[in-house]
Amino acid sequence: MATMRDVAILAGVSTATVSHVINGSKRISPETTERVLQAISKVNYRPNTLAKSLRLGQTHTIGVLVEDIRGLPVAAIVSGISETLAKGGYKTIFHDLHLLEKLYNQYEQIGIYRQRINEGLALLQSSNVDGIIYVAMHDRHLDYLFDPMDTPLVFAYSHGTESDTFVTYSNRDSAADMVRFLLGKGHERIAVIAGHPHSYPTGQRLLGIQMAMQQAGLTIPQEYIRYGNWEYDSGLEQTLELLKTDPLPTVIFAMNDLMAAGCMAALLSAGLRIPEDVAVVGFDNREIASYLQPPLTTIALPTPEIGTRAALHIIDMINNPSTHPVREIIHCSIIERESV
Amino acid sequence: MATMRDVAILAGVSTATVSHVINGSKRISPETTERVLQAISKVNYRPNTLAKSLRLGQTHTIGVLVEDIRGLPVAAIVSGISETLAKGGYKTIFHDLHLLEKLYNQYEQIGIYRQRINEGLALLQSSNVDGIIYVAMHDRHLDYLFDPMDTPLVFAYSHGTESDTFVTYSNRDSAADMVRFLLGKGHERIAVIAGHPHSYPTGQRLLGIQMAMQQAGLTIPQEYIRYGNWEYDSGLEQTLELLKTDPLPTVIFAMNDLMAAGCMAALLSAGLRIPEDVAVVGFDNREIASYLQPPLTTIALPTPEIGTRAALHIIDMINNPSTHPVREIIHCSIIERESV
DNA sequence: AACAGGAGGTTAATTTATTAACCGAACGCT
DNA sequence: AGCGTTCGGTTAATAAATTAACCTCCTGTT
Numbered sequence: 002m003a004t005m006r007d008v009a010i011l012a013g014v015s016t017a018t019v020s021h022v023i024n025g026s027k028r029i030s031p032e033t034t035e036r037v038l039q040a041i042s043k044v045n046y047r048p049n050t051l052a053k054s055l056r057l058g059q060t061h062t063i064g065v066l067v068e069d070i071r072g073l074p075v076a077a078i079v080s081g082i083s084e085t086l087a088k089g090g091y092k093t094i095f096h097d098l099h100l101l102e103k104l105y106n107q108y109e110q111i112g113i114y115r116q117r118i119n120e121g122l123a124l125l126q127s128s129n130v131d132g133i134i135y136v137a138m139h140d141r142h143l144d145y146l147f148d149p150m151d152t153p154l155v156f157a158y159s160h161g162t163e164s165d166t167f168v169t170y171s172n173r174d175s176a177a178d179m180v181r182f183l184l185g186k187g188h189e190r191i192a193v194i195a196g197h198p199h200s201y202p203t204g205q206r207l208l209g210i211q212m213a214m215q216q217a218g219l220t221i222p223q224e225y226i227r228y229g230n231w232e233y234d235s236g237l238e239q240t241l242e243l244l245k246t247d248p249l250p251t252v253i254f255a256m257n258d259l260m261a262a263g264c265m266a267a268l269l270s271a272g273l274r275i276p277e278d279v280a281v282v283g284f285d286n287r288e289i290a291s292y293l294q295p296p297l298t299t300i301a302l303p304t305p306e307i308g309t310r311a312a313l314h315i316i317d318m319i320n321n322p323s324t325h326p327v328r329e330i331i332h333c334s335i336i337e338r339e340s341v
Numbered sequence: 342m343a344t345m346r347d348v349a350i351l352a353g354v355s356t357a358t359v360s361h362v363i364n365g366s367k368r369i370s371p372e373t374t375e376r377v378l379q380a381i382s383k384v385n386y387r388p389n390t391l392a393k394s395l396r397l398g399q400t401h402t403i404g405v406l407v408e409d410i411r412g413l414p415v416a417a418i419v420s421g422i423s424e425t426l427a428k429g430g431y432k433t434i435f436h437d438l439h440l441l442e443k444l445y446n447q448y449e450q451i452g453i454y455r456q457r458i459n460e461g462l463a464l465l466q467s468s469n470v471d472g473i474i475y476v477a478m479h480d481r482h483l484d485y486l487f488d489p490m491d492t493p494l495v496f497a498y499s500h501g502t503e504s505d506t507f508v509t510y511s512n513r514d515s516a517a518d519m520v521r522f523l524l525g526k527g528h529e530r531i532a533v534i535a536g537h538p539h540s541y542p543t544g545q546r547l548l549g550i551q552m553a554m555q556q557a558g559l560t561i562p563q564e565y566i567r568y569g570n571w572e573y574d575s576g577l578e579q580t581l582e583l584l585k586t587d588p589l590p591t592v593i594f595a596m597n598d599l600m601a602a603g604c605m606a607a608l609l610s611a612g613l614r615i616p617e618d619v620a621v622v623g624f625d626n627r628e629i630a631s632y633l634q635p636p637l638t639t640i641a642l643p644t645p646e647i648g649t650r651a652a653l654h655i656i657d658m659i660n661n662p663s664t665h666p667v668r669e670i671i672h673c674s675i676i677e678r679e680s681v
Numbered sequence: 682a683a684c685a686g687g688a689g690g691t692t693a694a695t696t697t698a699t700t701a702a703c704c705g706a707a708c709g710c711t
Numbered sequence: 712a713g714c715g716t717t718c719g720g721t722t723a724a725t726a727a728a729t730t731a732a733c734c735t736c737c738t739g740t741t
Contacts, residue, residue: 047466047467048467049395049469050467050468050469051391051394051395051400051469052395054391055389055391055392055395060391062434062468065435069420070410070416070419070420070423071416071417071420073628076410076411076416077411079410079435079437080409080410080411080437080439083410083435083436083437084437084439087436087437092434092436092464092468093434093435093436094432094433094434094435095405095419095423095433095434095435096423096427096432096433097419097420097423097424097427099420099424123387124432126387127387127388127390128402128432129389129390129391233632259632266634269634287628288413288627288628288629289628289629289632292573292599292602292629292633293632294606294609294634
């Protein structure tokens with residue numbers, strides 16, 4: 002690979018002049034500029050990023066640390082991140098923690114989490130990244146997971162603490178929106194298949210649901226609220242339980258599309274029609290939602306926006322190191338299909 | 342950040358000694374070693390990767406260029422790649438071409454492809470990556486898309502040319518396997534919903550299907566072969582056409598899961614039972630396959646292996662620059678569910 | 682004529698880590 | 712005693728850029 006020195010010799014000038022021509026950091030006469038440019042294209046010179054970064058102390062590279070790229074929303078977020086970073090002239094160093102399997106038995110394995118996360122962070126820092134974006138799907142409080150560090154950090158999808166910058170989506174308000182949507186369609190007997198009882202999204206979404214009901218002067222009876230484990234089978238099982246209630250709910254709000262799919266299967270096998278007898282809605286807008294029979298009305302996570310905003314924030318933090326942490330909560334949208 | 346110089350001063354030695362202690366490149370007395378180690382941990386020293394890479398001429402970084410991370414198999418492949426690279430001590434620079442939208446109108450836009458790909462490659466090369474893995478889902482011939490370069494390159498998923506190293510999966514043999522599997526279940530009237538008529542996978546899979554049939558002394562009648570466009574709707578439409586044949590096929594082999602889903606919907610709406618009246622199989626093993634009613638028997642792409650193998654190859658090429666190109670074709674496996 | 686000042690370059694220090702070449706002291710051997 | 716090794720370090724060049732400081736003409740002003 003040609004170096005600046007080769008160019009300088011060929012053009013009959015010093016490396017300083019070549020540098021000034023490239024960066025416009027000093028007036029150079031048109032003739033000299035032309036000679037240097039000629040030389041550059043002749044030897045097909047490209048600046049050595051390593052040398053430049055070493056000298057300047059910044060790499061124009063952002064570390065993206067993900068829990069697991071195989072998680073659908075993670076891939077969509079990373080897509081948004083990488084597009085925005087590239088537009089801003091930043092490169093992306095990608096590191097995957099491969100933590101998908103362990104996603105739900107979180108509290109037991111907190112030590113492993115902590116260790117792996119900090120290894121990942123150390124790796125990225127040793128690559129001299131200018132900033133780090135952490136993309137996680139889980140709902141844990143992350144504050145004490147992170148060793149202190151001086152590299153700017155933003156959380157995408159998951160929450161940070163109060164002193165962190167993060168961008169996430171609104172669990173509570175989205176669930177409330179959905180309830181208002183259902184109310185608007187004339188549904189008053191709304192049943193819920195929640196996720197893991199103690200998880201953060203479950204709590205927040207339940208809160209939003211109850212808020213919206215209350216505002217309409219309604220409540221959800223205890224037997225209409227059931228807890229699953231986010232998986233298809235639990236949606237099926239809990240629906241079977243719901244079918245024992247009398248009167249039946251007119252709509253079932255499953256807290257993710259997988260459980261909604263299980264729910265629909267149970268309903269169908271009980272001979273009920275969707276949405277005529279019981280309507281169903283989900284949460285997440287996974288691929289499966291549009292291929293269910295009937296296609297599922299659900300809530301779309303604002304995944305590309307989360308990525309875009311997170312990337313914008315990290316760039317901002319690099320350029321203005323003293324800015325205050327920002328907490329951005331992006332609204333979800335309801336995707337209306339035929340299950341209501 | 343502490344530098345080697347800080348460590349040297351604190352330990353009362355030269356930077357050369359510190360370097361030798363860290364790299365074991367020279368005998369250093371136990372006492373001095375101990376003093377240096379103490380100093381390192383005292384100032385929390387970490388070697389500056391940029392300086393090291395600049396001096397040594399290699400970054401231990403691999404560029405991963407993907408057409409679009411939102412494509413499911415791409416994310417799974419990247420997962421395999423990143424895991425293997427990390428184990429091998431390599432970092433990953435990730436660059437996404439965001440080409441998903443344009444995936445099927447390929448021939449018109451070849452100029453854009455070419456330009457974007459080479460911009461991506463140039464970007465990675467300017468980051469001084471030691472090697473590049475290109476992950477694409479499409480079936481184009483890529484030979485003339487790439488400007489010549491000296492950085493080692495391996496193709497994952499898509500084909501390269503004869504002179505490239507690539508790892509992909511077997512379209513023809515997998516389709517043949519599926520036919521043999523169906524034959525073994527007693528099916529002899531096999532209908533096919535193919536993908537785009539002129540696409541590479543369509544051609545190869547059709548070839549495999551006909552090969553396997555021929556070996557069994559059978560052929561597929563012309564009216565049993567229909568072409569879709571890989572989308573749900575086309576699976577539905579083509580199944581409607583197949584239902585006009587007499588006798589009906591006993592099984593429909595859709596060349597992807599989306600078309601298989603459409604096919605099942607058409608069958609169900611025609612009052613046919615799956616698999617009793619007509620069985621259905623797909624290709625890809627997307628998430629949707631396990632949630633269809635009944636769950637779909639399909640072919641699983643060896644995505645993690647493709648990633649793993651590609652990563653291993655690139656590492657090998659870096660360490661042994663003179664090795665010949667290798668073409669690796671990985672076998673798919675049949676995922677047996679309840680649609681047959 | 683003398684001097685200021687600007688235009689257009691160059692010199693050399695700097696960023697951090699690696700490593701070939703070198704150097705002094707201690708030790709062993711005849 | 713004299714010589715050759717080995718041990719345990721150090722010195723300084725090197726990788727490829729950036730940039731403050733400096734230097735030399737040349738022009739314009741009084």
